[in-house]
Amino acid sequence: MGALSPWHIILVAIVALLLFGPNKLPELGRGFGKMFREFKDATNSNGGNSTAEELPAQSRKEINPDVASPAAQDK
Incomplete structure (x- = not known):
């Protein structure tokens, strides 16, 4: 489906005028x-929410702690 042509916009404007009247438009x-x-x-203002810098750091959960931990590599 393509973009709206000028004819589509005119048709929508006419229908809106008929439905709501010239005083309500x-x-x-x-x-x-x-x-x-x-x-x-x-x-634009992010709705007053905190930014990523203000959020506390979350620890990363390792999938396989035996492989990822340095203690397991020393064994």
């Missing part, structure tokens, strides 16, 4: 714009 546009702006701000 500007309110819907502002609502969608605010929603996308908040989403963009949340993804």
Whole structure:
């Protein structure tokens, strides 16, 4: 399925105008714009979550400790 052509966009605009009316469309546009702006701000600022540097270091679990441990190699 390809990208939207100008005819598809015009058809969607006409259907939206018929469904919501000319008075409601500007309110819907502002609502969608605010929603996308908040989403963009949340993804850019990482939503206030801690970064990878702030997370505590997790110890790595070895699959086969006999092979990986230096003590096992000295035996």
